[in-house]
Amino acid sequence: xxxxxxxxxxxxxxxxxxxxxxxxxxxxxxxxxxxxxxxxxxxxxxxxxxxxxxxxxxxxxxxxxxxxxxxxxxxxxxxxxxxxxxxxxxxxxxxxxxxxxxxxxxxxxxxxxxxxxxxxxxxxxxxxxxxxxxxxxxxxxxxxxxxxxxxxxxxxxxxxxxxxxxxxxxx
Ligand code: RP5
Numbered sequence: 001x002x003x004x005x006x007x008x009x010x011x012x013x014x015x016x017x018x019x020x021x022x023x024x025x026x027x028x029x030x031x032x033x034x035x036x037x038x039x040x041x042x043x044x045x046x047x048x049x050x051x052x053x054x055x056x057x058x059x060x061x062x063x064x065x066x067x068x069x070x071x072x073x074x075x076x077x078x079x080x081x082x083x084x085x086x087x088x089x090x091x092x093x094x095x096x097x098x099x100x101x102x103x104x105x106x107x108x109x110x111x112x113x114x115x116x117x118x119x120x121x122x123x124x125x126x127x128x129x130x131x132x133x134x135x136x137x138x139x140x141x142x143x144x145x146x147x148x149x150x151x152x153x154x155x156x157x158x159x160x161x162x163x164x165x166x167x168x169x170x171x
Contacts, residue, residue, distance in 0.1 A: 015042040020075035034135035049080040060088035070138040079111040094134040
């Protein structure tokens with residue numbers, strides 16, 4: 001992942017899309033694509049709870065001061081990134097369990113979802129659906145104070161409904 005080129009053009013990202021490894025990008029790019037479609041300024045970074053623990057703590061601690069409003073964190077296996085980031089910030093953290101090779105993401109899911117009371121992480125589904133829904137939730141959070149984003153969310157749902165209603169099944 002060439003991280004700089006995956007950021008949206010704006011210099012003031014509202015959403016941080018972070019992941020434990022570049023190998024998570026295949027899943028997390030779906031979050032970035034949706035944020036792009038909604039025109040939400042965002043940045044994408046590899047930040048590992050295990051391999052770069054000090055950088056992770058610094059990144060999470062400084063995110064609020066940089067104007068980030070939501071953090072989407074994807075990780076697989078012993079997926080400690082979302083929880084450890086949440087421990088360093090009061091920003092909403094949305095956790096995406098990556099589908100791991102060994103256990104198909106069940107390890108990631110359980111690692112992310114079982115947070116102790118007091119340090120919340122909003123946990124999404126394993127894999128691509130989780131990444132997409134994390135982006136949509138981030139947009140929904142931002143939309144509470146941004147009517148133009150709220151309107152885009154309504155249009156997204158209408159379009160989604162239209163496609164399902166018009167779906168054709170091949171014989
Ligand atoms: C986790 O370990 C990452 O989030 C990734 O899902 C998993 C495997 O990482 P790589 O060995 O592919 O770098 O920290």
